[in-house]
Amino acid sequence: MPLAGSLASLIFLRQREVRSESSSQSEHILNDAGIAGEVEGPMTENDTYKFQRERIIGVVAEKAPGKEVQFDERSWIKFRVVDPAAPSISLTEPTGEWIPSEFGDKFPTGDALWNFIQRLSNGKL
Numbered sequence: 001m002p003l004a005g006s007l008a009s010l011i012f013l014r015q016r017e018v019r020s021e022s023s024s025q026s027e028h029i030l031n032d033a034g035i036a037g038e039v040e041g042p043m044t045e046n047d048t049y050k051f052q053r054e055r056i057i058g059v060v061a062e063k064a065p066g067k068e069v070q071f072d073e074r075s076w077i078k079f080r081v082v083d084p085a086a087p088s089i090s091l092t093e094p095t096g097e098w099i100p101s102e103f104g105d106k107f108p109t110g111d112a113l114w115n116f117i118q119r120l121s122n123g124k125l
Contacts, residue, residue: 047101052077059110060117064125067091077103081117081125092120 045051053071060069060081068087072078077098080090098106107113118125 047104049075049077049100052100052103055104055110056113059113062110063114063117064091067125073097076100081121091124092117093122095120 056077056079057069060067064081066084067081068084069079070082070087070090072080072094077100078095080094081092082088082090107116
């Protein structure tokens, strides 16, 4: 039994390490794009996964009617925009993994979020 617990701990630590590496890569890209910043303040309802997910869906529905958002995670924000007629072809690059509160801080308005999505689309949206 202790061996199983140790293995589970190692797996958990490796998953956390991989997420941290991915987060560092995303942060580097944001620094290069000039949109990185510090996250400050207490967590609010707007910082939840559900709220940010619904916000992303709403912005895409408004700005790119008929397109869908596919999410890869249930706790981290990671998505891409697709055309339902060809769902296997992504219209955007994957977003990387975001903590919902950090995502809200980086893209506080619908326009900021849409600008981010447009950059990910390389002119497709």
